[in-house]
Amino acid sequence: MGAARVDRRRWVMTNYLAIGWFPSGELERARVLWPNLLAGWNVSSHRDYCRAVDHHLRQLQLADDTQVLLAPIEVKPYINWCAREGVDPAAPESRSKYSTTVATRGRVQRWPPERGKPCWCGRGKAYEECCGA
Numbered sequence: 186m187g188a189a190r191v192d193r194r195r196w197v198m199t200n201y202l203a204i205g206w207f208p209s210g211e212l213e214r215a216r217v218l219w220p221n222l223l224a225g226w227n228v229s230s231h232r233d234y235c236r237a238v239d240h241h242l243r244q245l246q247l248a249d250d251t252q253v254l255l256a257p258i259e260v261k262p263y264i265n266w267c268a269r270e271g272v273d274p275a276a277p278e279s280r281s282k283y284s285t286t287v288a289t290r291g292r293v294q295r296w297p298p299e300r301g302k303p304c305w306c307g308r309g310k311a312y313e314e315c316c317g318a
């Protein structure tokens with residue numbers, strides 16, 4: 186049972202913070218449904234949005250043992266999940282709770298990406314030349 190013990194220790198030592206974000210296409214869908222989604226963000230394109238998300242993550246004062254996990258939110262499954270949970274899809278708390286759910290299913294990317302690796306936003310460029318620039 187050695188492996189199980191190691192996993193449990195890692196779980197205790199690392200705190201995971203799931204952050205939800207809307208991939209390209211999903212953001213546009215979400216903005217139609219929830220016009221106030223990005224109120225105060227001052228972004229006009231998906232690229233601006235991704236850079237703003239990254240900027241926000243860099244501003245967070247995170248403990249050394251906290252790993253950020255970026256959880257993609259797709260509008261349709263998200264709305265279905267909200268209906269099942271009985272929560273308002275327009276509420277930021279619902280997105281936050283859903284992001285944690287997505288993270289527990291493993292559909293996440295670690296942030297920040299390793300040096301030279303593709304950016305989390307899916308544009309295919311290295312992180313340092315994309316949202317991490």
Ligand SMILES: [Zn+2]
Nearest residue numbers: 304306315316
């Ligand atoms: Zn990027």
